[in-house]
Amino acid sequence: MEYTFTLKYQIVEPGTDLDELVERLGACGCDDALVGIGLPGRIALEFTREANSAKAAVVSALADVKQAIPTAKLIEAAPDLVGLTDVADVIGVSRQNMRKLMLSHATSFPTPVHEGSASVWHLAEVMAWLQARGAYEVDTSTLEVAQTTMQVNLAKEAEVRRLRPEMRRELRPLFA
Template identity: 30%
Template sequence: MTMSEYEFIFVLSGISLEDDEAVNTLTTELDALLSSQRGMLRMTVTGEGSNAVSAAIATAQKAHELVDDVRFVRLDRDLVGVSDIADRIGRSRQNVDQWVRGQRCPSGPFPEPEAMVGASPVWLWADINAWLRPLGLDDGERRPTREQMNRIDLVLPSVRLVPTHFGGGRTDGGAEVSAFNVEARLVRSASRTRSAAARALHRHLLARAGEATDDEAFLRL
């Protein structure tokens, strides 16, 4: 199975930048960068997995093993405007604005904005970075897609409830339990108490499992 590295920006609670022991542990063991802006604690970190969702789950589980008090709230979407994009890639604002308006599209149509802030559009940096990759202007990092971000957000609050032995590559009763199965277990846990969307995703994962694997461990989740 091919493993890739992904970058995540997690919004955390349960600890603060003043908690020296927790911050030092996460920065040392996970090579993470913690920052706080307007009271929101964020952790930028890379994780490895067969896909972005399994990498995020594995990273969150590892962080919980290291610092029991840490809580994962959601992923920060890292939204950027035209000026932000220009600053990150070293191009002029006018150049980026031309891409947005479709006047120069060297890598196909510019991504759709994620939202509007006042009268200005903002985009997911993950979308922009992927669009820039064929031009050699990306930052070299892989990030989850919008759909993967939504799936990660759904399971993050339940990650700490899953025993360590459900992590990828470990075994339970002789049967390997994949990160996909961990995700399904988390989604099932979340679907008991959360929205219809959570329950729908759980059903979708069960259907995928039936097509993708006959691993008996999955049936015991």
């Protein structure tokens, strides 16, 4: 199965030759990723990776990047942190529909990671909530990727209270 996800990194090597960096990534197995080098000191890799599971796809991509750029620091694995517009796009409904759902189910709708003028949720939690309601078609591949990227980001942030032990053991060595 193919899984699509993005890994965003900070490049900590000053004066890194970006063309050489892209070559190293390709040589280390990241030839299934589109590489974005638009922001100074940052690199984003959008993978479309074949694997038996989303976890296998994401973990292997993390390992490949770590091999190619050992000093790179993971910023974020996506899709994970999203606003209502992002969720609406993934599910195929309007933002207004998502906002109405959130407001009318305030006690059961997933709690945002950040609440403010722009609130942010874990995509996996909102998708699982929508799936449990049964009224919305949730793409299981996207849900599996979102669950995996959420675990990666939680591991990165060391929120061990929500992180499954097997993911913590497997992911910790992959972070700079």
